[in-house]
Amino acid sequence: MRSSIVAPRLSLTQKIVQTKIIGKALIALVALAVLYLLAVNAIKNPTVFLQQLVNGLQLGFVYALIALGYTMVYGIVRLINFAHGDVFMVGAFISFYAISRFQLHDWVAKLSPGMSPFVARAIGSITVILLSMTLCALLAFVIERVAYKPLRDAPRISALITAIGVSFFLEYFGALKFVFSPNFTPYKRPFDVVTWTLGRQGFGKLVEGEGVPEGNIIFSNIFVIIVLTSIFLLLLLQYIVTKTRVGKAMRATAYDKPTARLMGINIDSIISITFGIGAAWAGAAGMLYATAFPQVFFWMGIIPGLKAFVAAVLGGIGSIPGAFVGALIMGQAETLSAGYISTPMRDAIAFSILIIVLLIRPTGIFGEPSREKA
Amino acid sequence: MKNIDKSTLYFIGGSVLIFLIVQILVSVGILSTFWYTILRIGAVMAIVSLGLNLIYGFNGQFSLGQWGFYALGAYSAGDVTYRWTQLQSSGGLTILLLGVIMAGIAILLIRRLVNKLRGLDALSAFGLYLIGVILLAYLAVVVGGALENPVNSILKALPPEVSKQIVFVVAVLLGGLFAAEISFLFGLPVLTLGSDYFGIATLGFTVIVKVLLDNSDTMLGFAEMKGARGMIGIPKMTTWFWVFFFLVLVVIVTRNILHSSYGRAIVSVREDEIAAKAMGIDVANFKTITFVIGSFFAGLAGGLYAHINGFLHPDTFNFIKSFDPMIIVVFGGLGSVTGTVAASFAWALVLEGFLRLVLPEGFETWRFVVYPLLLLIMMLLKPNGLFGNYEMPFLRQVLPPLRKKTQSNENATDEEVLA
Numbered sequence: 001m002r003s004s005i006v007a008p009r010l011s012l013t014q015k016i017v018q019t020k021i022i023g024k025a026l027i028a029l030v031a032l033a034v035l036y037l038l039a040v041n042a043i044k045n046p047t048v049f050l051q052q053l054v055n056g057l058q059l060g061f062v063y064a065l066i067a068l069g070y071t072m073v074y075g076i077v078r079l080i081n082f083a084h085g086d087v088f089m090v091g092a093f094i095s096f097y098a099i100s101r102f103q104l105h106d107w108v109a110k111l112s113p114g115m116s117p118f119v120a121r122a123i124g125s126i127t128v129i130l131l132s133m134t135l136c137a138l139l140a141f142v143i144e145r146v147a148y149k150p151l152r153d154a155p156r157i158s159a160l161i162t163a164i165g166v167s168f169f170l171e172y173f174g175a176l177k178f179v180f181s182p183n184f185t186p187y188k189r190p191f192d193v194v195t196w197t198l199g200r201q202g203f204g205k206l207v208e209g210e211g212v213p214e215g216n217i218i219f220s221n222i223f224v225i226i227v228l229t230s231i232f233l234l235l236l237l238q239y240i241v242t243k244t245r246v247g248k249a250m251r252a253t254a255y256d257k258p259t260a261r262l263m264g265i266n267i268d269s270i271i272s273i274t275f276g277i278g279a280a281w282a283g284a285a286g287m288l289y290a291t292a293f294p295q296v297f298f299w300m301g302i303i304p305g306l307k308a309f310v311a312a313v314l315g316g317i318g319s320i321p322g323a324f325v326g327a328l329i330m331g332q333a334e335t336l337s338a339g340y341i342s343t344p345m346r347d348a349i350a351f352s353i354l355i356i357v358l359l360i361r362p363t364g365i366f367g368e369p370s371r372e373k374a
Numbered sequence: 375m376k377n378i379d380k381s382t383l384y385f386i387g388g389s390v391l392i393f394l395i396v397q398i399l400v401s402v403g404i405l406s407t408f409w410y411t412i413l414r415i416g417a418v419m420a421i422v423s424l425g426l427n428l429i430y431g432f433n434g435q436f437s438l439g440q441w442g443f444y445a446l447g448a449y450s451a452g453d454v455t456y457r458w459t460q461l462q463s464s465g466g467l468t469i470l471l472l473g474v475i476m477a478g479i480a481i482l483l484i485r486r487l488v489n490k491l492r493g494l495d496a497l498s499a500f501g502l503y504l505i506g507v508i509l510l511a512y513l514a515v516v517v518g519g520a521l522e523n524p525v526n527s528i529l530k531a532l533p534p535e536v537s538k539q540i541v542f543v544v545a546v547l548l549g550g551l552f553a554a555e556i557s558f559l560f561g562l563p564v565l566t567l568g569s570d571y572f573g574i575a576t577l578g579f580t581v582i583v584k585v586l587l588d589n590s591d592t593m594l595g596f597a598e599m600k601g602a603r604g605m606i607g608i609p610k611m612t613t614w615f616w617v618f619f620f621l622v623l624v625v626i627v628t629r630n631i632l633h634s635s636y637g638r639a640i641v642s643v644r645e646d647e648i649a650a651k652a653m654g655i656d657v658a659n660f661k662t663i664t665f666v667i668g669s670f671f672a673g674l675a676g677g678l679y680a681h682i683n684g685f686l687h688p689d690t691f692n693f694i695k696s697f698d699p700m701i702i703v704v705f706g707g708l709g710s711v712t713g714t715v716a717a718s719f720a721w722a723l724v725l726e727g728f729l730r731l732v733l734p735e736g737f738e739t740w741r742f743v744v745y746p747l748l749l750l751i752m753m754l755l756k757p758n759g760l761f762g763n764y765e766m767p768f769l770r771q772v773l774p775p776l777r778k779k780t781q782s783n784e785n786a787t788d789e790e791v792l793a
Contacts, residue, residue, distance in 0.1 A: 013491060023497025023563075026504075080570065147750055154757035157436075161704050164697050165749035172742035182739070302694065306581075313574050342593070348585035351578030355564065358575055359497060362567050 027360060041340050047199075051217045052339045053332065058223045058292060060331020061230035065285035066308030067315070067323035068237060069278025075318035076254045076274045078156060082163040083143060085305015086170035087136050087279045089298065091286025093180050095132045096187055096296045104128050105190035125190040129229070129287050136283030137276035144275040149268065174298035187294040195220045226288050233281055234324060240277070241320060250274055254318070303347070307334065310354050316367025325365060329353070385768035393618050400614060409727060410614070414682050416722030417617040418675045420715045421624050423702040425671030428628060430700070431709040432637070433664040434644030436569050439560070439576030441696030442583035443553040443669040445688075447676025449587060449599060451549030452608040452686055456598055458541045459609045464525045467541060467548075469518030474551045476510035481558060496658070500563045507559065542611045546620070546677035553673025554666045561665040565658065580696045587688040604687035612681040620678060621715070624671055628711055629769050631667065640664050705752065706759055711769045713761030720760075724748075 010018070042049040066088050073081045098104040105124035108115060147166050151159045174180040195206040199216030212218055241247040252260040253270045261267050289304060290296050311330040315322025330350060337349040357365065396413060399405040405413075426440045450470060457466035484506045488499050529537040564575045590599035599605045631637050639660050642650040647657050680686055702721050706713030729741045 014493070017491045017494050017498075020495045020498055022499075022501040023495055026497060026501040078570075080573075147754075150754050151757060154753075155708075157700075157704055157708070158753050158757035161697075161701055162750055162753045164701065165746040165753065167746075168742060168749070169746035172739065172746070175739060176743070306693070310574070310578075313571065317570075342589075344589050345585060345593070348582040351581050355575050355578050358567055358571055359563050362571060364571075 027356065030356060037340060038336065047215050047217060048339070052335045054217055054219050054223065056332035056335035057328070058226050058331070059334060060328040061226050062285050062289045062292065063304065063308045063311050063330050064324045064327035065230055065233060065281045065288070066304060067312040067327045068234070068320060069282045070309050070312040071315070071317050071320060071323040072250075072274050072278045074312070076250060077148070077152070077159075077271060079148065079159050079163060080309070081275075081278075082160070082305075083166040083170060084278065084282055085301035085308070086167050086174075087140055087143075087301070088282040088286045088289070088305055088308075089174065089296075089301030090139060090170065091132045091136045091279075091283030092187075092290040092296050092300060093174070093286075094135050094283065095128050095190075095287035095290060096185065098128045098131055099190050100188045104131065121191050128190055129284050132283040132287050133280035134283075136286070137280040140275040140279030141272055144272050148275075149271075171298055171301070180296075180298050182298065184295055184297045187290045187296050189222075189291050189294060191221070193220050193222060222292050226292060229284065229288060233284060234320075237277070237281065238320060246270070246273060306347075307350060310350055314354050314357055314364055316361075316364030318368070319364075319366040322364055322366030379768075381767035381770075385766070389618075389622050393614070396614055396618075411682060412722050412727040413719075414612060414614060414617050415679070415726060416719040417614075417621045418612075418679045418682070419699070419702060419722055420621055420718035421617075421675035421678070422672050423699045423706070423714045423718050424624050424628055424711065425668035425675070426699045427703045427706075427709065427711065427714045428631070428640075428671070429664055429668035431703055431714070432632065432644060433640045433661060434569075435565065435661060435665060436573035437576045437665070437668070438573050438693075438696050438700065439557075439579040440668065440672045440699050441691055441693070442576070442580035443557055443672035444676040444679070445580075445583050445587060445691035446556060447546075447549035447553045447673025448680040448686055448691075449590070449605070449676075450552045450673075451545040451677030452605060452680035453596065453598065454545035454548065455542055455611065455681065456605070456608050458529075458545075459538065460598075460607050462526075463522065464529055464541070465519060465522040467544065468521045468525050469515055470548045470552065471544070472514035472518040472521070473511050474548055474555065476514040477507045477555050478551070480506040480510040481555065496563045496566045500559065503559055503562065507555070538609070538611070542609070542681065543616075546616075546674060546681075549677030549680075550670045550672075550674035553676065554670035557669030558662065558666045561662050561669075565661045565665060577693060577696065580691070580693045584688055584691050584693060587691060590688075599686075602688055604685060606685050608680050608684045608686065610681060610684040612678045617678050620674060624674070625711060625715065625769070632711075632769075636660070636663070701749065704759055707761035707763065708759060710759070710761045710764055712764060712766045713759055717760060 038049075066084065069084045069087070070081060073079060073084070103110075105121065105128050107127065108120040108123045109117065112120075143166055147162050148159055151162055175182045195218050197204050197206050197212060197216040197218050201216070206212065206218055239247075241250060249260070249265045249270050250273070252263065252265055253267055257267055260270075285304075286301075289300075307330050308327060311326035312323045313326070314329060315324065315326025317323075330353075333350055333353050334346050337346045341349065361367070396405070400410050422440055422444050425443075426437065429435050429437045429440070454466040454470055457463050481503060484499075484503050488494055488502065529541070532540070560579055564572060564579075567575055586594060587599070588602045590596045591601040598607075632640070639650070639655045640663075642653065642655060643657050643660050651657055698721070702717045703714055705721070706715070706717030725741070725745055729744060733740050733744075
């Protein structure tokens, strides 16, 4: 006897349904509209378009540094650490106090006046950023021990609510008069801004008071510093995670906690280190962000924190390259939508991108396929 | 009277008693306006949180979009009554009424079609619904505008107080229905995402709604909403009677849903999606239904909130505040209706009322320093919420207990404990 399983014959409508054509058409329509908008504007005025890209890159690199903290913490304890944006804010404030109250960026110049001012300033600024990173790491360490560790075996939502509580606490405690004050404070940059222009006429220094030559894009040393620092920190993190023993332990803990414990990994300290590293990177981002947009405010962490978080999700939360790519996309989306669509709509556009990407790839661009059931 | 359960009688009697006590205290003047407002806000928060409890506590969908639907309900209901009292026009009412009805018809019709086309993916279905709803909503705007004058004359024939109340109640209900329909459209594709991703997408919804409200006068063309300056001139019509009436209604509806076969299906989705599927439960369908009902409650509460102060501001609907219902639900105990109601009132009384009064002059900013500390202590001491699984007798039913996380399946349940 011969038995064969014959696939049921599909009717034409069923075949059409299975191509998912309407959904694809919908997404294609949105994508085409966006591309059309970008192309039209890019052709109309390429200089402005390139300038937007440069500005977006600067923002994207700062977001990338914050997004790394979200993605690492989520990867290891599956917690959306809402307090991360406020750690970023604290980092900005630490550098603010270090610079304007204690003149820490000047210490080399004061100790050895003979040194070339460029090197002295560079070392001074690096000191400030390191201080900011260290203190933020300590803060995150304390937060983790006090607030999250006792809840490790509780339902995940309790830890999430606690994270929101910590976030509120940092914000409103910072808003008190004797802490960070509830006002906007202008931020003093540790170095002077130098702006360069780049265009068909070549590369040149922008003289203050003169307009930007036609067809040139401008960028400042802040842009260079942000990009270099971010790339350095990203590579450093990649090195830590992939090459060192701590990184190996982190990956093991993220993969399977009980087994990692059986292999002799001290899970608690690994989790603390993860929080610390994420916060240190956020502290660096805080200083860079404040340098780029010279103002500090106790609520300054919310929106960049949210954007970075969106970036982390966009790239696939838990993945380091994903956070980086997602952050660059977020930075571009923000400047381009502010430039070409509408400034107040840029937060909405960032989230619309997120939702659309999630609908196409439910776990983000670099995300692993979901380990959830169903 | 034989068939009515004792607990039902206690519940109704208790509700009437609480209503009367507060009402008398307010009428006599013992309760100041300050506390009166706080009580009403507590009741409104209870309605929002009950909706979220249905979505998150009972169905296990981690939604942060509740606040966005609350905002939609508030602004749409507020706009309807604003037009009636300030502009003497029922245009807002007729257009929204027809729009909601038409969109509802469109959704129901397309739903039948979609059910016939088995295997249609969520995004394509969303596309179909979107086209249908937009077409019929446009029709509603045209027809509703034409219907304005006849409805105006009917309402003007009634005594002004009565017509005002009618417009108010209809507006609040329409706010809820409007939010529910939007939630249906939004939830359809988004509910296919995994738990945390769903939460983030809904958070995105809240942010998008807030941004749209910020630009409501320039981008959406509602000049009376005044964008980021805040909408003023909404009649203050939410009395204790109305909030309490709607709260009791919502509690009863929630209870009846949960005690029906729908409720058991909803809870089974939370417990284990695969097992639920194996039992023949249409998981996607029940997720959508719960999301829509929860959002309906949010819109309802929004409509009531709009008429408490007569003032709406987009900052009220900021995404940071969107954690409030989540905090309340977790505080009260996930999956406990009693706990949610109690926690809502506690939240309003402590945060809005008590802390404002207790803190001395010049320490008002400390309110939000104390609040997170309370939150932390509370979470560390009672991570399962104040009431845990406790329900008062009227709401109690035989439910499977919440799944406890055990050591052996720690990894497997990592995702589902939140889910």
